Amino acid sequence: MGEASRPIPAPAGPGLEISTAQRIVPELLDTLRARMRILHRIRLLQPIGRRALAAEMGATERVLRAEVEFLRQQGLLTAGPAGMGLSEEGYALLDQLDPVLATLEGRTELAASLSRALGIARVTVVVGDSDEEPWVKDTLGLQAASLLREELTSGDVVAVTGGTTMATLARMMPRRGTHPDVRVVPARGGLGESASVQANTIAEQLAQAIGGSHTVLHVPDRLGEDTLEHLMAEPMVEARLREIRSATVVVHGIGSALEMARRRQLSEAEVALLRERRAVAEAFGYYFDQQGQPVYAMTTAGLKLADLDGVRLVMGVAGGHSKAEAIASAARAYRMDVLVTDEAAAKRILHAQSGTRAGR
Amino acid sequence: MGEASRPIPAPAGPGLEISTAQRIVPELLDTLRARMRILHRIRLLQPIGRRALAAEMGATERVLRAEVEFLRQQGLLTAGPAGMGLSEEGYALLDQLDPVLATLEGRTELAASLSRALGIARVTVVVGDSDEEPWVKDTLGLQAASLLREELTSGDVVAVTGGTTMATLARMMPRRGTHPDVRVVPARGGLGESASVQANTIAEQLAQAIGGSHTVLHVPDRLGEDTLEHLMAEPMVEARLREIRSATVVVHGIGSALEMARRRQLSEAEVALLRERRAVAEAFGYYFDQQGQPVYAMTTAGLKLADLDGVRLVMGVAGGHSKAEAIASAARAYRMDVLVTDEAAAKRILHAQSGTRAGR
DNA sequence: ATGAGCGGGACGTATTAGGTCCCTTTGGGT
DNA sequence: ACCCAAAGGGACCTAATACGTCCCGCTCAT
Numbered sequence: 009m010g011e012a013s014r015p016i017p018a019p020a021g022p023g024l025e026i027s028t029a030q031r032i033v034p035e036l037l038d039t040l041r042a043r044m045r046i047l048h049r050i051r052l053l054q055p056i057g058r059r060a061l062a063a064e065m066g067a068t069e070r071v072l073r074a075e076v077e078f079l080r081q082q083g084l085l086t087a088g089p090a091g092m093g094l095s096e097e098g099y100a101l102l103d104q105l106d107p108v109l110a111t112l113e114g115r116t117e118l119a120a121s122l123s124r125a126l127g128i129a130r131v132t133v134v135v136g137d138s139d140e141e142p143w144v145k146d147t148l149g150l151q152a153a154s155l156l157r158e159e160l161t162s163g164d165v166v167a168v169t170g171g172t173t174m175a176t177l178a179r180m181m182p183r184r185g186t187h188p189d190v191r192v193v194p195a196r197g198g199l200g201e202s203a204s205v206q207a208n209t210i211a212e213q214l215a216q217a218i219g220g221s222h223t224v225l226h227v228p229d230r231l232g233e234d235t236l237e238h239l240m241a242e243p244m245v246e247a248r249l250r251e252i253r254s255a256t257v258v259v260h261g262i263g264s265a266l267e268m269a270r271r272r273q274l275s276e277a278e279v280a281l282l283r284e285r286r287a288v289a290e291a292f293g294y295y296f297d298q299q300g301q302p303v304y305a306m307t308t309a310g311l312k313l314a315d316l317d318g319v320r321l322v323m324g325v326a327g328g329h330s331k332a333e334a335i336a337s338a339a340r341a342y343r344m345d346v347l348v349t350d351e352a353a354a355k356r357i358l359h360a361q362s363g364t365r366a367g368r
Numbered sequence: 369m370g371e372a373s374r375p376i377p378a379p380a381g382p383g384l385e386i387s388t389a390q391r392i393v394p395e396l397l398d399t400l401r402a403r404m405r406i407l408h409r410i411r412l413l414q415p416i417g418r419r420a421l422a423a424e425m426g427a428t429e430r431v432l433r434a435e436v437e438f439l440r441q442q443g444l445l446t447a448g449p450a451g452m453g454l455s456e457e458g459y460a461l462l463d464q465l466d467p468v469l470a471t472l473e474g475r476t477e478l479a480a481s482l483s484r485a486l487g488i489a490r491v492t493v494v495v496g497d498s499d500e501e502p503w504v505k506d507t508l509g510l511q512a513a514s515l516l517r518e519e520l521t522s523g524d525v526v527a528v529t530g531g532t533t534m535a536t537l538a539r540m541m542p543r544r545g546t547h548p549d550v551r552v553v554p555a556r557g558g559l560g561e562s563a564s565v566q567a568n569t570i571a572e573q574l575a576q577a578i579g580g581s582h583t584v585l586h587v588p589d590r591l592g593e594d595t596l597e598h599l600m601a602e603p604m605v606e607a608r609l610r611e612i613r614s615a616t617v618v619v620h621g622i623g624s625a626l627e628m629a630r631r632r633q634l635s636e637a638e639v640a641l642l643r644e645r646r647a648v649a650e651a652f653g654y655y656f657d658q659q660g661q662p663v664y665a666m667t668t669a670g671l672k673l674a675d676l677d678g679v680r681l682v683m684g685v686a687g688g689h690s691k692a693e694a695i696a697s698a699a700r701a702y703r704m705d706v707l708v709t710d711e712a713a714a715k716r717i718l719h720a721q722s723g724t725r726a727g728r
Numbered sequence: 729a730t731g732a733g734c735g736g737g738a739c740g741t742a743t744t745a746g747g748t749c750c751c752t753t754t755g756g757g758t
Numbered sequence: 759a760c761c762c763a764a765a766g767g768g769a770c771c772t773a774a775t776a777c778g779t780c781c782c783g784c785t786c787a788t
Contacts, residue, residue, distance in 0.1 A: 023383015036396040089785045
């Protein structure tokens with residue numbers, strides 16, 4: 009249940025206006041949404057069986073089966089011994105109908121409001137709450153991956169950060185098509201994450217998915233400043249740093265400051281400092297307060313905040329109601345061209361903004 | 369089951385593309401068509417009861433009743449002791465959904481093909497066959513009436529011919545709104561029709577329906593040429609003729625030549641002449657052969673063929689498979705800006721054209 | 729090798745859709 | 759002024775379909 013503000017493909021025939029259709033076949037929208045939900049869920053979970061899907065979606069087996077049989081007959085999904093999966097036409101239909109559904113469910117308008125409130129040109133809002141339902145984060149990643157893929161051009165250097173959301177993005181990136189001229193690099197060196205969600209790992213996975221190349225930047229965590237400077241002076245490291253700082257596209261997750269501090273096992277002193285300076289957001293190793301002012305930075309090599317000015321496209325990806333404050337802060341901290349988030353975060357950001365605006 | 373090539377009103381929301389909808393909710397498009405059919409039929413027959421309508425539509429009472437109950441609940445139609453009728457919203461919905469349905473059923477494309485084949489800028493194709501089902505002619509008339517109404521502007525002089533189709537047009541013309549500055553005149557004098565379908569009668573009815581004024585032109589049938597010239601020299605008659613020949617809009621039926629000759633009880637000699645000259649079409653007293661050449665003209669006063677050049681809008685209205693050849697002939701004979709016909713005629717014209725083209 | 733999970737089949741039940749008849753009311757024609 | 763044909767609404771029984779549930783043979787990953 010995808011995106012909201014992507015340009016809508018030109019319709020081949022006359023459009024059946026939703027509000028009109030609602031009037032004469034009200035059950036249409038319910039059926040449409042139900043079937044879209046199934047297709048969408050299958051896309052995320054394929055290959056998956058009837059029962060597992062029914063359990064996942066909270067439907068009974070029989071009724072889901074009826075829909076699935078219909079969708080299979082329509083050629084929108086295929087069923088093999090391993091389970092069901094989308095057909096090419098299923099993908100196409102999902103892409104075509106996603107914007108319609110987004111508008112129908114008000115997410116298009118939500119995205120537009122958020123775009124205005126945060127000053128971010130392109131905002132996409134996916135359905136649900138990443139904190140509540142696991143599949144929402146998958147959708148978030150898929151949506152961000154699709155947007156990224158559309159934006160990539162030959163010669164691009166894509167800098168990515170770590171984090172579970174970015175890991176999801178890499179995992180959900182469609183495999184079709186290749187961009188051999190695209191290079192994926194980690195935005196910054198070691199930040200104390202576990203291996204599977206490190207920027208290096210994600211850069212590698214993403215490069216593999218899009219058929220491009222990647223570079224790693226091995227800078228151990230918790231180095232002293234002088235050691236770091238020595239390391240950065242190494243010709244090999246220095247060359248890679250130059251490449252990173254010349255990135256044309258930056259895709260990054262946004263974290264809640266204290267949550268990130270905990271995950272990275274920062275020292276008590278550091279946490280205390282973050283608290284004192286009221287840090288609420290974290291993005292590529294920088295911590296920001298509510299006004300978007302940087303209040304702390306991890307000591308590692310890689311992309312500096314100032315480097316963002318030279319970047320063609322800065323894309324932020326984050327969802328879940330717990331990320332609302334962090335997203336708003338990050339939006340104030342630096343230029344963000346694209347934001348991919350979810351309904352829960354979007355609504356919470358807007359409520360908070362209208363609240364503070366009214367309260368002052 | 370209306371029109372095909374009318375400009376589509378700007379959609380307020382996102383359009384659900386028909387072909388896409390067809391793919392994921394095909395059964396709902398069927399119910400949509402069924403309900404539209406009912407609304408349309410009620411519009412033509414209102415006020416009408418459940419049973420009469422069911423018989424008329426070839427459906428059983430119960431199933432029609434279920435739909436009608438739904439439509440009533442949706443506020444699209446009202447049910448009184450006298451029978452059911454459309455509500456305002458019903459009219460609005462019908463108008464909105466008509467182009468959608470036209471495309472859905474391929475009539476939009478049919479109209480476009482016909483437009484190309486006949487060189488007529490605007491072609492509208494309504495559903496069905498006027499020769500087979502009586503209500504199709506009503507739809508034809510209604511559609512033509514709606515188009516005419518849209519085109520009328522202040523000061524227009526509308527010349528109309530006789531015939532059952534034109535009589536239907538006058539009868540179906542919506543009563544709402546008035547055009548006090550519009551004058552309706554008969555295109556030509558007596559042509560031997562029975563009173564109810566004479567141009568004079570139709571002009572009067574049409575003027576009444578649109579709230580305009582009308583003029584009659586009483587020229588008896590079968591006059592000798594010299595008597596006719598004397599009559600036309602009468603100041604009163606001459607003034608009216610001048611008005612007629614300065615018409616800004618001409619709306620006319622198109623007839624099959626021999627059928628019209630029979631209805632007008634032409635002499636055997638005249639019929640023989642028509643046969644010899646291979647007349648196939650008749651329009652406002654002129655008879656044309658297959659190539660659109662005028663081969664005979666009724667001796668009466670009124671609009672001449674040449675006068676059509678000065679007319680702003682020439683609209684032809686004719687349907688039924690038996691009229692196919694006549695319509696094609698008329699289209700070649702003179703400039704026609706708008707044609708309103710039905711599926712049966714449209715298909716037959718196109719088949720004949722592709723046939724002759726291939727055969728030569 | 730094996731078993732968990734897959735699609736497909738089967739079946740009894742619950743619910744809905746559909747055919748038919750009836751009743752009271754009302755509006756239009758005589 | 760009257761009357762009757764036709765209206766909408768109600769009722770009821772049957773046919774059909776939708777649904778919950780369990781089972782089976784197969785495949786593929788472990």
